[in-house]
Amino acid sequence: MTFERLWSDLAPVGRSTASGGYFRQPFGSAEREAHAWFVEAATARDLRVETDGFGTTLAWWEPEGADGPAVLTGSHLDSVLDGGAFDGPLGVVSGLAAIDLLRARGVVPRRPIAVAAFVEEEGSRFGLACLGSRLATGTTTPEAAAALTDRDGTRLGDVWADVGLDPSAGSPWLARVGAFVELHVEQGRDLVDRDAAVGAASAIWPHGRYRFDVTGEANHAGTTRMEDRVDPMLTFAMTALAANKQARLAGQRATFGRVDVAPNGTNAVPSRVTAWLDARCSTDEGLQTLVAAITEQAAQRAGRDGTTLVVTAESVSPAVTFDADLTARLVTGHDGPDWPVVPTQAGHDAGVLAAAGVPTAMLFVRNPTGVSHAPSEHAGTADCLAGVEALATSLERLAG
Numbered sequence: 550m551t552f553e554r555l556w557s558d559l560a561p562v563g564r565s566t567a568s569g570g571y572f573r574q575p576f577g578s579a580e581r582e583a584h585a586w587f588v589e590a591a592t593a594r595d596l597r598v599e600t601d602g603f604g605t606t607l608a609w610w611e612p613e614g615a616d617g618p619a620v621l622t623g624s625h626l627d628s629v630l631d632g633g634a635f636d637g638p639l640g641v642v643s644g645l646a647a648i649d650l651l652r653a654r655g656v657v658p659r660r661p662i663a664v665a666a667f668v669e670e671e672g673s674r675f676g677l678a679c680l681g682s683r684l685a686t687g688t689t690t691p692e693a694a695a696a697l698t699d700r701d702g703t704r705l706g707d708v709w710a711d712v713g714l715d716p717s718a719g720s721p722w723l724a725r726v727g728a729f730v731e732l733h734v735e736q737g738r739d740l741v742d743r744d745a746a747v748g749a750a751s752a753i754w755p756h757g758r759y760r761f762d763v764t765g766e767a768n769h770a771g772t773t774r775m776e777d778r779v780d781p782m783l784t785f786a787m788t789a790l791a792a793n794k795q796a797r798l799a800g801q802r803a804t805f806g807r808v809d810v811a812p813n814g815t816n817a818v819p820s821r822v823t824a825w826l827d828a829r830c831s832t833d834e835g836l837q838t839l840v841a842a843i844t845e846q847a848a849q850r851a852g853r854d855g856t857t858l859v860v861t862a863e864s865v866s867p868a869v870t871f872d873a874d875l876t877a878r879l880v881t882g883h884d885g886p887d888w889p890v891v892p893t894q895a896g897h898d899a900g901v902l903a904a905a906g907v908p909t910a911m912l913f914v915r916n917p918t919g920v921s922h923a924p925s926e927h928a929g930t931a932d933c934l935a936g937v938e939a940l941a942t943s944l945e946r947l948a949g
């Protein structure tokens with residue numbers, strides 16, 4: 550009941566009436582409303598609210614006598630552009646609901662438990678995914694993050710100041726964390742195929758974001774002869790096809806999902822095309838090989854088109870393996886079969902904390918279609934409740 554109520558309270562925030570998808574970009578009005586909802590829900594539960602210098606917010610359950618390394622759960626409230634309802638919020642809502650469940654059962658943990666709402670997990674506004682956890686762990690410096698700009702040219706540093714954040718405060722909560730368990734909707738169909746409502750993650754594939762800047766010469770679409778053009782769109786078009794082909798051949802993933810064209814006029818040969826490649830592979834070497842192969846084909850095509858190509862790696866995250874002992878403690882010893890342990894191709898704050906040495910596990914809740922980052926992303930209520938139960942059990946095991 551508590552899960553359903555929390556879920557229905559949060560559901561309208563940032564939802565597009567046109568598509569049914571979500572637009573919760575970091576520090577935008579919808580995301581701030583979701584953040585305020587989290588603070589209110591935590592306060593209503595007598596949880597102590599702590600916001601760090603970058604905007605990540607934690608709700609602390611610190612019963613009398615609870616001490617030692619804390620157990621952290623939670624996820625994020627921001628979304629991709631036109632994203633689904635579950636990616637992120639499911640983990641935050643389930644964290645609060647799991648605390649309600651433990652309290653209803655009279656459980657008093659020996660260690661503090663906290664629910665986190667990480668800021669800017671998707672990188673949908675400032676381009677760098679898992680920004681809150683990267684800043685907390687020092688993977689990204691506050692100076693570098695402050696200089697990031699959104700599509701309107703607004704600096705993140707200015708946004709921090711506008712909302713009253715003080716980045717020099719850092720993320721003092723991290724030092725208290727002894728273990729992290731992030732619950733997340735599955736972004737594939739592994740659990741569907743295994744007929745399991747809940748599973749755990751074994752590892753995250755290495756992944757990266759690469760900006761391809763192709764420069765040509767703007768000219769008239771009518772009067773410029775075809776053989777006289779220096780058209781960066783052609784270089785990009787071939788590069789997109791090459792990315793798809795190379796990824797297919799290697800059994801990996803490559804996507805151009807974002808393109809910026811200048812001057813973006815119907816009757817003009819463009820002067821510049823900027824496109825972002827998202828690439829993911831099962832190994833770090835595979836990722837390097839894949840991106841090198843795509844870059845090589847793009848460069849060859851640029852040579853034929855007379856265009857200039859510059860490729861910049863905006864972020865690269867190596868493979869992450871979750872804590873096998875911690876995961877084993879969580880997936881066994883239940884009524885029924887052990888929870889399956891499956892890999893994922895999606896990045897998460899859990900991956901950043903794991904890479905920084907925090908003992909970390911992830912729980913997945915079944916997604917019937919496997920669709921994610923789109924309005925049709927889904928998890929059934931019964932599966933969500935199974936997720937809350939699984940998370941509560943996990944927190945109880947870790948916090949005593």
Ligand SMILES: [Zn+2]
Nearest residue numbers: 636637670733
């Ligand atoms: Zn997510």
